[in-house]
Amino acid sequence: MIIKSKLLMLGLAIFGTSSLFAQNPVIRDQFTADPTARVFGDKVYLYPSHDIPAPADYPRKDWFCMADYHVFSSENLSDWTDHGVIVSQTTVPWANPKAYSMWAPDCIHKNGKYYFYFPTAPDSAYGRGFAIGVAVADNPAGPFVPQPKPIANVRGIDPNVFIDKDGQAYLYWTGRGFSVARLKENMLELDSEPQIIPNLPEKGLKEGSYLFERNGIYYLTFPHVENKTERLEYAIGNSPLGPFKMTGVIMDESPTGCWTNHQSFINLKDQWYLFYHHNDLSPAFDKNRSTRIDSLFFNPDGTIRKVIPTLRGVGNTDAFKPIQLDRYSRISETGASVAFIDTLHKFDGWKTSFTAKEAWIQYNAVDFGSKGNKKAKSIKVKAASENGATLQIRVDNANGKLISEVKIPKGKVMNEVKAKLTSPLHGVNNMVVVLKDGNPVEVDWISFE
Numbered sequence: 533m534i535i536k537s538k539l540l541m542l543g544l545a546i547f548g549t550s551s552l553f554a555q556n557p558v559i560r561d562q563f564t565a566d567p568t569a570r571v572f573g574d575k576v577y578l579y580p581s582h583d584i585p586a587p588a589d590y591p592r593k594d595w596f597c598m599a600d601y602h603v604f605s606s607e608n609l610s611d612w613t614d615h616g617v618i619v620s621q622t623t624v625p626w627a628n629p630k631a632y633s634m635w636a637p638d639c640i641h642k643n644g645k646y647y648f649y650f651p652t653a654p655d656s657a658y659g660r661g662f663a664i665g666v667a668v669a670d671n672p673a674g675p676f677v678p679q680p681k682p683i684a685n686v687r688g689i690d691p692n693v694f695i696d697k698d699g700q701a702y703l704y705w706t707g708r709g710f711s712v713a714r715l716k717e718n719m720l721e722l723d724s725e726p727q728i729i730p731n732l733p734e735k736g737l738k739e740g741s742y743l744f745e746r747n748g749i750y751y752l753t754f755p756h757v758e759n760k761t762e763r764l765e766y767a768i769g770n771s772p773l774g775p776f777k778m779t780g781v782i783m784d785e786s787p788t789g790c791w792t793n794h795q796s797f798i799n800l801k802d803q804w805y806l807f808y809h810h811n812d813l814s815p816a817f818d819k820n821r822s823t824r825i826d827s828l829f830f831n832p833d834g835t836i837r838k839v840i841p842t843l844r845g846v847g848n849t850d851a852f853k854p855i856q857l858d859r860y861s862r863i864s865e866t867g868a869s870v871a872f873i874d875t876l877h878k879f880d881g882w883k884t885s886f887t888a889k890e891a892w893i894q895y896n897a898v899d900f901g902s903k904g905n906k907k908a909k910s911i912k913v914k915a916a917s918e919n920g921a922t923l924q925i926r927v928d929n930a931n932g933k934l935i936s937e938v939k940i941p942k943g944k945v946m947n948e949v950k951a952k953l954t955s956p957l958h959g960v961n962n963m964v965v966v967l968k969d970g971n972p973v974e975v976d977w978i979s980f981e
Contacts, residue, residue, distance in 0.1 A: 555859035556845035557822030565821035566636030566794040567807040578604040598634045610847035615673040624678040640693040649691035804828040848899040854977035858882035867891025886967035892930040907956035908980035916946040917973035924966040
């Protein structure tokens, strides 16, 4: 995986960007933690931290290791473009170039500029602990130019910037509790003394504060360890400075034991979304994490409905690109399961295994050409079955309309198999793949033509 990662970074350096398709996790060729999402213009920009395997000169092989930041963009939350590295520990004048501590960042737009806020360990001239710096760009994808010094009078991690309706900007960060201060118009300096935000849980680790506003309510959100792992909680107030009142839980602790979580929120076309992370691509090591997205809803009184994490994620999936069935919407109680294609190379993704007659997986919101005259007429499946098998492709549910039967030939190696549809398919449909017989089959992906 280390070799693959180096090759990937070399490719990005040469070609600038790469296109990524996604469900959950949304980025599947590298680790992306602590995701901050922002809507700039007609695109969503994602600014995560970047977990990497510990290099030889990093002493803590069991800890978080981050050397740089990437930025990604999307118009539909399904297809993401990696714009490459925007800030690195070796390009920040005041940073320790061997600290590998470029933790959770944020980015905001004001006065025609984009301000990228990030924490890292400084060099010895600035003392111990973490400082927070700013890099500035004319474009949300960069290039970003780091300022020569960190923000004065700020020590801590997890910066978050909120601009209120009157144009006043506020900086939030984690140190000894959560701190907040006004920012000057230049977005580079504090305009008030930092103050600690009161009335929050005193016991257990708190970090990663993120503030947003909806209908006059200010939501202060953060991960909190009440027991062993972080869950996402929130408090509400009537101004960016509070006072805040603890209100509820946004997302429970990870069912698989991932120690951390980290959140951001956007409103896109009148739908709210929660960005967070999980260790999908590194189940045995929760310091390598990956960004997820799920829909967010509010109760009539403004409180947040608890989010149940999904593999399917959000957005419509283009039927004419590979569809990863392993990110399913529903799955039969028996006879269908998901596993890594190669446990030594987890960025290769997952495969779906069918082992019992009529076992099925349902994948919702597949776009077969909702715009224009585009229609699906055939299907392509990458699969393998040692004894040969037949897959049925249906719409709506496991007993829905049959649109194709795909004969998977005998063989241990995955190959692409094509079949015709019974009739052209268009619009957005829920799709179900059913094993007709009882012969086991493994599926990497399917797509339509």
